[in-house]
Amino acid sequence: MPLRKNVFLFVLIIISNISIAQQVWDESLLITPEKSNFVKTSSYADVVSFLTAIQSKSDLVHVFSMGKSLEGKDIPVAVLSKDKIKTAAEAHASGKQVVYIQGNIHAGEVEGKEVIMMLMRDILLGERINLLDNQIILFAPIYNTDSNDKMEKGRRPSQEDSPLEVGIRENSQGLDLNRDGMKMEALETKAIFSSVLLPWDPQVFVDLHTTNGTWHAYSLTWAPSYLSSGHPATYDFVNNTMLPAITQTVKEKHNLDFGPFGDYTLREGWPPKNFYTYNHHPRYLVNQFGLRNRMAILSEAFAHERFYDRIFSTYAFVSEILSYTNSHAHEIVKINKQAEAETIASMTQAGKIKKGVRFKMVPLKKLDGFISYDFIQKMKPDGKSEYVRTGKISTFKDVTYYAKFEPGVESTVPSAYLIPAAFSNLVENLTQHGVKVDKLTKSQSLKGEIFQIEKFTQASRAFEGHVMADVEGKFTPASRSFKKGDYRVEMNQSLANLIFYLLEPQSDDGLLTWNFLDEFILKNKKDNQPLEYPVFKYIK
């Protein structure tokens, strides 16, 4: 009896030891920063071999390529699900929401790439499997594949040489992948739309970056998809409910300070009075998501912390986002669906409603308890003073946060846009965005509005290889006839707000902005003579 009792006790000890035992990871599942004392970041080959290794250890992950970069590298997407889902069709049939998270859009901002692999490890083989209860997770760890490996020291001086070497921001075509959302010139942009965003239709998108700006003292800053001409519901939920809740959880669990994204400028003096976010343009993928009636989050790790700190902040953020989306899946899908339904329904009011096409940034609220590294003034030999950053973190009251966008110019929302057959370049872009475009099978005569271009200007400096275009002019009521083979874009579709942003002539981020109509305008516009914008607005 005593012996038996001892054996029983022994077994109990073994069992309890197993239950509290730490997972022992295979070398193939360690990420490069862990193997290099955080001196190095993962190469493309490192990411690919991690994905191969984890697939051999879990059947709850499937990896596919969203497309190829200019150098011919596959851009991997890992699908994590409890149902071993491999295709978008299977995902839709499962009824579970899809959440899409990507790292490395700017290949010098590497934390997201590492964090995605850590999370895959913890979800598939560790203790976070519950994150797959109500959702399917799509992870693209290395969106900008080519540029990741063009590593060099000193690329991002604000990152304290931690890690020592990182890749470059633009892709191999020299394009910033986070300015390409509207014009869609990058191979990566075409790939993400055709292979991820359109077929899988993620309800939530998270884009992982690292700032290189202001010395505020937040370990991570975030932004929602800024509200421009989109439906407000997705913005309201992400900005006012989801992100504040996650920020609070991260503070309670990890004592990390997260806050809204922005910069202050020392030109306005010290202490800080104003904190400005970036802007509303849907060329930024996160901002475009709002126009698609979906939710999105921009994550910006704090460049001035060490690499391992940035990894931890980003890990905590993504982990809590996934926890939140998992437990609020039903609510998220409902809000997105309702935004979509109301967008479509509002088109019965076409001709009577106006929406913004150009926006200006205005104050959203006052930030109390704003934290930042402190600055003092130093006298220079020439008698002038300059600001010098101290190592002290101070809290500031009454800082005005500029993160709201008010329409500067508005335009009438039509029932449909009519595009002459000659402008198939516009239709090609719309189709890549997922917009439904019909081809006329017989001629139509329609009443609506034309826009007379009175002034056409191009920017004095190139941006992303474009001298951005701009028009001034006015709308007037008119009737126009269209032939068989011309295009008609109905507005009673879920992407109506995006279509409006792309096709309005005065839009600050539309197809005219990105030179899609330059050839026509430069050829036909005579000095001082108005020129009719070729896209017609039909109003029922």
Ligand SMILES: [Zn+2]
């Ligand atoms: Zn970035």
